[in-house]
Amino acid sequence: MRLQAELVVQITDTGQLRSAALGRIAEEEHMPDDERTHARDAVQRDEAEALAYLVDPFDLVGEVPGVELVQASWSSAHTDYDPDAEEWELYEEDDER
Template sequence: MTTEYDNSGTDETPARYIRLQVDLVMEITDSEELTRAAVEQIDGDEFMPEDERAHARDAVQRDEAEALAYLIDPFGLVNGVSGIELVQASWSSAHTEYDPDADDWDLYEGEMDEE
């Protein structure tokens, strides 16, 4: 875990807003189950307009990354955390090559150098 604070040498209190960046790499172990869960999520969304629902169903059935994006809920990650209110969230998912032994996948690289 890495935290950074820079107040540029001023006596001001820290900013009230914090950007939390998280990188996750997930392996798809059952594409059909993932797609089915995404379609169920879309079908259960009472606020989604029907034309958007049809487009969303098509997208998740063609691409697992789209299916995952429909299932991830950043609001759910912070819901119930005392003392905060989520004011903005953005997320995306995309297929990627993954090699756990490659240097660019070392999630703790910066932390080890700081110690």
């Protein structure tokens, strides 16, 4: 089964976000040193990268009874958000909820 979710978040404290991501990277025991260096650089350059290091799809379904996460992919990207724009409507009129 495929579960698709889309989130729009506002970064309210870039420093706090980057610090938390760097902490997560530092705690990762199995990350090779060259990958760790690359991850730190990416987080320092781009808060979208920092967010991607902190969001874990397993957290969404990890404790849901009868469900096992088989595969996950996710990304984070900058976007211009206008809540009044038609493209940001979550449901179409004909969609069943």
